[in-house]
Amino acid sequence: MSHNEKGFQKLPLWRELPSFNLHLDQLLDITNAFLEPITEERITKTMMHNYFKASIIDAPIKKKYQRKQLAGAIIVGLLKNVFSLSEIRQGLSWLLVDASPAEGYDNFVKMFNEQASQKQLETTHITSINLEVATNATLMQYTAVQSILFWLLTRRILEENQASIEK
Incomplete structure (x- = not known):
């Protein structure tokens, strides 16, 4: 592996x-x-x-x-x-x-x-913190936020697909 x-x-x-x-x-x-x-x-x-x-x-x-x-x-x-x-x-x-x-x-x-x-995730560039010198706790927060945002985006796409199926 x-x-x-x-x-x-x-x-x-x-x-x-x-x-x-x-x-x-x-x-x-x-x-x-x-x-x-x-x-x-x-x-x-x-x-x-x-x-x-x-x-x-x-x-x-x-x-x-x-x-x-x-x-x-x-x-x-x-x-x-x-x-x-x-x-x-x-x-x-x-x-x-x-x-x-x-x-x-x-x-x-x-x-x-x-x-x-x-x-790191390249899809979102943030300016509020410098990820190159961030602590592990800050990196954990950043990745948690990214996970939530991607999850929300995916849910929205699923909901839009479901709505189009039900039409």
């Missing part, structure tokens, strides 16, 4: 995920090997069953898990700290209208790996 410049775990592309069927314990081990270094949290069996029950991730066939479930577990494991499960389900459903699971997953992973490797 490789890391980017900041030391964050790089996420695997679809073709790098196992192509053979997995048992739930194997799926969790692989998922957590990627997520835990990033989020410092683990996905549990109970969480996975909740994702299946809520139709966020497709349920396995005869307790055999495929790339689709593994990719879903990785993505949901990252998104669940910022978005509600309902928002995640809505976003994934919307995405899969125009893209295959492999395409949707790879697009997310490429964006994540690229943005996670940047020294």
